[in-house]
Amino acid sequence: MLKTQEYTLNFGPQHPATHGVFQVILTLDGEKIVKAEPICGYLHRGIEKLAEARTYTQVIPYTDRMDYLAAMLQNLGYVQAVEKLMEIEVPERAEYLRVITGELSRLTSHVLGTGVYALDIGAFTGFLVCFREREKMMDLLEELTGSRMTLSYARIGGVADDAPEGWLDKVDQLMDAMPGYIDEYNGLITGNEIFQARTKFVGQLSPETAVNYSLSGPVLRGSGVNYDLRKNMPYGIYDRFDFEVPLGTNGDCFDRFYCRVREMEQSVRIIKQAVEQIREVDGPVMGKAPKVLKPPKGDVYHEIESSKGIIGYYVVSDGSNKPYRVHVRRPSFVNLGYLDEMVRGYLIADLVAILGSIDIVLGEVDC
Amino acid sequence: MKQISPAPLEEIRQKFSYVELDERQNIIVPADKLLELMKGLKDEFAFDFLTNETAVDYPEESKLEMVYNLNSICHGYTVMVKACVARDNPEVPSLFPIWGGANWQEREIYDLLGIVFTGHPNLKRILLDDRFDGYPLRKDFQWESGRE
Numbered sequence: 001m002l003k004t005q006e007y008t009l010n011f012g013p014q015h016p017a018t019h020g021v022f023q024v025i026l027t028l029d030g031e032k033i034v035k036a037e038p039i040c041g042y043l044h045r046g047i048e049k050l051a052e053a054r055t056y057t058q059v060i061p062y063t064d065r066m067d068y069l070a071a072m073l074q075n076l077g078y079v080q081a082v083e084k085l086m087e088i089e090v091p092e093r094a095e096y097l098r099v100i101t102g103e104l105s106r107l108t109s110h111v112l113g114t115g116v117y118a119l120d121i122g123a124f125t126g127f128l129v130c131f132r133e134r135e136k137m138m139d140l141l142e143e144l145t146g147s148r149m150t151l152s153y154a155r156i157g158g159v160a161d162d163a164p165e166g167w168l169d170k171v172d173q174l175m176d177a178m179p180g181y182i183d184e185y186n187g188l189i190t191g192n193e194i195f196q197a198r199t200k201f202v203g204q205l206s207p208e209t210a211v212n213y214s215l216s217g218p219v220l221r222g223s224g225v226n227y228d229l230r231k232n233m234p235y236g237i238y239d240r241f242d243f244e245v246p247l248g249t250n251g252d253c254f255d256r257f258y259c260r261v262r263e264m265e266q267s268v269r270i271i272k273q274a275v276e277q278i279r280e281v282d283g284p285v286m287g288k289a290p291k292v293l294k295p296p297k298g299d300v301y302h303e304i305e306s307s308k309g310i311i312g313y314y315v316v317s318d319g320s321n322k323p324y325r326v327h328v329r330r331p332s333f334v335n336l337g338y339l340d341e342m343v344r345g346y347l348i349a350d351l352v353a354i355l356g357s358i359d360i361v362l363g364e365v366d367c
Numbered sequence: 368m369k370q371i372s373p374a375p376l377e378e379i380r381q382k383f384s385y386v387e388l389d390e391r392q393n394i395i396v397p398a399d400k401l402l403e404l405m406k407g408l409k410d411e412f413a414f415d416f417l418t419n420e421t422a423v424d425y426p427e428e429s430k431l432e433m434v435y436n437l438n439s440i441c442h443g444y445t446v447m448v449k450a451c452v453a454r455d456n457p458e459v460p461s462l463f464p465i466w467g468g469a470n471w472q473e474r475e476i477y478d479l480l481g482i483v484f485t486g487h488p489n490l491k492r493i494l495l496d497d498r499f500d501g502y503p504l505r506k507d508f509q510w511e512s513g514r515e
Contacts, residue, residue: 041494214468312419327421337471
């Protein structure tokens with residue numbers, strides 16, 4: 001009598017394709033996934049608790065350490081939430097610098113996401129080529145903020161410092177060259193036959209499911225849902241720029257990946273417009289914020305579009321100089337919530353393709 | 368600037384007589400009516416996206432406050448809904464049957480604040496170890512180093 005049996009397999013926590021320290025306990029029937037149980041928390045540092053014992057300004061560096069691949073966007077969400085609570089006006093020039101660094105951060109994150117995804121699928125060259133441009137952008141960010149990844153550049157009321165002489169020209173030059181680089185990624189990765197065979201029609205996600213499960217970012221837009229907060233609820237000065245929101249049609253791994261690539265083109269467009277417009281704007285980069293920040297009693301929820309999806313900050317003030325409570329709605333964390341149902345029925349090799357296409361960063365998942 | 372129409376709060380208040388609005392235009396709802404209100408907001412007012420779910424501990428008032436942020440993708444408006452639960456033995460109905468997105472967010476709240484979500488399919492700790500004692504985001508939690 002022939003009998004088959006399900007068995008369990010640990011994927012991670014120490015596995016390069018998990019993009020960090022992340023474990024999935026798989027129940028397998030042969031090579032087919034019957035059930036996947038994601039285990040996270042290996043990187044939990046209790047940032048939300050730590051924030052309660054810090055002043056409002058001291059929280060900013062902690063936000064860097066969540067999604068450390070797009071630190072400026074994490075900073076921005078937090079400082080805008082506090083500014084909303086205190087009704088602080090931000091000077092024009094600071095708004096432009098926030099957009100430029102924010103979109104540069106998004107580019108570094110997407111370039112890395114693209115390269116690492118290629119590596120997940122087995123294309124090593126694509127990975128190395130993407131790191132080449134990432135390095136150039138990080139050099140620019142370092143010149144501006146003094147740090148490559150943990151920027152802490154945003155301040156409540158503005159930004160830390162004005163751009164050094166000639167920095168904007170360098171940004172402009174790199175953005176002129178970016179479309180050529182993106183073509184190169186498309187030639188190396190997107191157009192690759194093996195890559196397409198591994199990603200097309202794998203991990204398909206319907207728009208209804210994506211909305212129901214609160215998924216956001218390229219994961220949501222890959223399923224064809226047009227929801228980008230930069231367009232739908234413009235924050236800062238995003239309503240001044242002309243750009244499009246790339247959408248997918250099939251909701252598969254390829255669409256999620258390709259959305260990211262096309263978002264890079266749009267980020268380049270935004271930066272080019274911002275660099276052109278900021279040259280006409282002079283003035284301070286810090287608004288009139290008090291030295292000791294004591295927001296009025298109350299709470300605020302503010303969300304922005306980060307590179308991974310919607311990042312939201314819920315800040316409660318009790319009138320003192322320390323936040324009573326800070327909660328972060330982390331896109332990677334919420335996007336992971338649907339992983340189990342998403343991988344069921346696929347082969348074990350597809351798990352790497354699906355997980356990579358969600359583009360998580362574990363610092364943000366675990367917080 | 369693109370104008371976002373504000374949420375139809377007056378209509379919501381008329382439709383659901385038990386809700387109140389606070390000075391920041393947030394909806395306050397008794398915990399036992401939460402599920403009914405949320406179903407109504409989703410089906411009748413097109414709040415299809417549960418973007419954020421969290422909780423705050425207020426030991427002085429011996430309550431925990433649930434905070435829900437809903438977005439409507441088609442209309443573009445947002446609303447914040449709050450519900451209070453008693454601090455000892457806190458229980459709220461799970462929103463998982465309405466929005467799948469509540470799944471992990473509720474597990475996180477259970478993990479860090481100890482609120483029990485009735486009807487949640489898989490309510491167990493998510494960030495901390497299963498053997499961990501206490502709920503760190505409660506205000507009376509003392510951590511080892513004791514740093515203030």
